[in-house]
Amino acid sequence: MTESSIDFRGLFDAAPTPYLVLAPDLTIVAVNQAYLTATKTRRETLVGQPIFSAFPDNPDDGSADGVRNLRRSLETALATGEPDTMALQRYDIPVGSDGRFEERYWSPINTPIRADDGTITHIIHRVLDVTEFVRSAGRAPPGALARVSELEADLFARAREVQDMNRRLREANSELATTTAELRAQQEAKDRFIATLSHELRNPLAAIHAAVELLGFDVPAGHPSLGVLERQTATLTRMTDDLLDATRALTGRLELDRRRVDLREVVEDTAADVGAEFAAGSRTLRILVPPLPVPVDGDRMRLAQLLGNLVSNAGKYTEPGATIVVSLAAEDGSALLTVSDDGIGFAPALTDSLFEVFTRVAPVGTTAVSGLGLGLAIVRTICELHGGTVTAHSDGQGMGAEFRVRLPLAVSSDVDGPAPVVPVHREPLRILVIEDNADLGYTYRALLERRGDTVTVVTTGLDGLETAASTPFDVVLCDIGLPDIDGLQVARHLRAQPETQGLVLVAVSGFIQEDDKRRALAAGFDAYLPKPMSPAELDRVLVELTDKVRR
Template identity: 40%
Template structure:
């Protein structure tokens, strides 16, 4: 038999209810009759409500005779075509009395259907009292749902507002780090230049231990500033790698040389074990060197004076493995999973004077992840040392040979203009360029630079960006507009070192972008390539 459709009211003038009726499906008596009303099938609920056994009902009694309204029901029916089935539906609320004379307030729904030429009526009886209870439950459920919806909407609004506040706070944090880095680099630049000049002038003359101490601490401070910027880039997803085949043996040995002064100052023994070249990975050599230096610096920092630190490079299962192991303060087992988190600090580390900012290992993990590698920390516990294992996928490419670096003047006779409103920075940079053999002119403003450029026609111009009268980007564009400067090499020298700052510099016509404090060896190579 076809199933009953959803009951609907007949809105005619015969007194039938015109509103949609709801009822409790659980309290439903069903019966099927032929066209004459003879009961052919009935469920247990129908038998119980009407007060008859199933055998008494089926095939013996007519449904209309059991109801007070009798055949009048069919007077109120109307036909509805449902596919190939002809049905009639009526819905009436009546007072039914069963065989025992008990009154049952009922809601009756009848549907007439035609199945293979045979006519049947489907009767559905619902207790009116159940209907009212059901409607009350529906009302309560609806109010509860509406209240829950309002609460959810309020919670979502609060969450949205909180997310906006957190996003704004995160942007302010990034802006603060960028500004802090810029402001710290400004005084670092003349200090770096002055130290390099002193080193070149006093080499072999004065006691180099003093200069080495200055150099060591200045490099450490510069590295902290760089780490702040790198972490900010990683958290914003804006770090871009300059990837190329990198030979790790040379990189590891170079990193070991860079930390030699730090190891010697603490009385540490640094043992280096590296496979012979080539051990090649695809990556950013500068970033990978930064990772190794951070691991070595951490090992030196958290190992008592006179400690032993091992740096090794090996290959295993298609990966290069770099291990840094020390016999220092160690890491508690419960902290091994959090040492790479931002601003993570261990209690033993906090007790040491060189506790640090807690960003170095977070930076290491971020850079390694960008290279498709992994980093893991292991320790037997407090006081038992630590080991950090870095794994990077190997590639089978050969590495371009590096041309040897010259220690002598590489830019003799090169005309260079230095533009910087920081007089200390300009003066120390000028001294260094003079020792390279360059002919130098200095300007402390953009207008002065334009005047000098017209008379001096420099081959190279090093321009600060934050000038008092005109920013360095506009100055670069103005210089490019001068016929004599069309082919000059313009180098941005600035404390702003984010990727967007580099893009703005290149867009303004700069050939190179150097972040303060300037690496003099890098500057020497740029000047040599400009000859």
């Protein structure tokens, strides 16, 4: 026997349990024989009738609530798409033609049926007639009868409470799921916006950075305008980085590359990095470090970012002529890093809000403070990722401020020093630049030609493929966000062609998240450089790949 030969209608009608099938508008569309027997009705008088017309409340019973309770259960099943079990329910049924009603008790379950597209097409109303069970309580001894009545009433009340609580829980879960999905969509949209904004900012920044490098060849060393350009370009780059890092920090995606680090080196390197900027602003930076190493297990770059943000923050909230002090000490198993200034300070009541995103606490009437209000939020996240804390203190406006970072000391004082910065020299190369930003393409060409390279610049991915196929090159520098095909497609195509599969491919992109780097390397790039690209960093990468270039 096959499924197609089974008489499902006959099976439904022969089922011993009473079943009634409703349309979504609560019209009766089918009923089995057990239901007809239990309710003393005929099929022709039920099918096509609204259920509450076929089974109204007993008009002689002012407390009758069968219609109300059944309607609520059916509407719950329709709204949630889940079966709804009703508590033991009195629901009298009409008998005979004289309008009499017979007292009956039921245990109903209402189950919605969905189509393939998820819409509810029917509700199966299954009932068990428990009238005899309820009436049997009446034949018990007097004391037992009272007890059974109490238990029955309590059971009924508790069943209704459970049913109502389940309904509210389903509604709350549904609302929570909807809210969670909306928040997730908003977060993903914000992440895409920040990543796109960062990319769009990095293209002009890269062109400015490269132009400043070019000016360095032609402008006399120490020219003040060149120093201004270098400092402001670095500031814009740092602000762009802060946008991405703040997003990573808020979503728990800020990652650490842990190594043994001597914090003294971090302090000294940071002081060297900001020295020119502070001197230009007529501010003094003093550093106090102990004679012995202060080792921590941490990410050197992130720790430098933490200290850089604190020092930069101190510079913003002090006047020319101010002094900022960075001190480092080891005490009680912790490294204590302190940045203090004699600037405008802040009201003590604002202490807890300082580390929130987009927070700036310059008093009314002071000169506008630059920045996005993200630096201290990033500081807090970096501290927490390292198992540390950061606190802030000020005695009030005009009294200066002090920020204290406490990090766990490493067990051993052995440290992994930073990779030595060694000037590199490389042979001239034939380089194809695929970059749709005309200004950036021009500055890349000029910088590389100054190094003796032969450079060709194209502005689209398809032009890059055509040029690479017709002209021999050693290296391809390729942007990822191109106007026709993206850089990943360019890399895959070059790797697939015999005449270009051996080229050194370097991605240079404003998309700088780890996922962007992983996708680029998977597509066939040998290296991934974020914009703004440093020519010195490019030289280092190309020297590492010399064997491949000159194979």
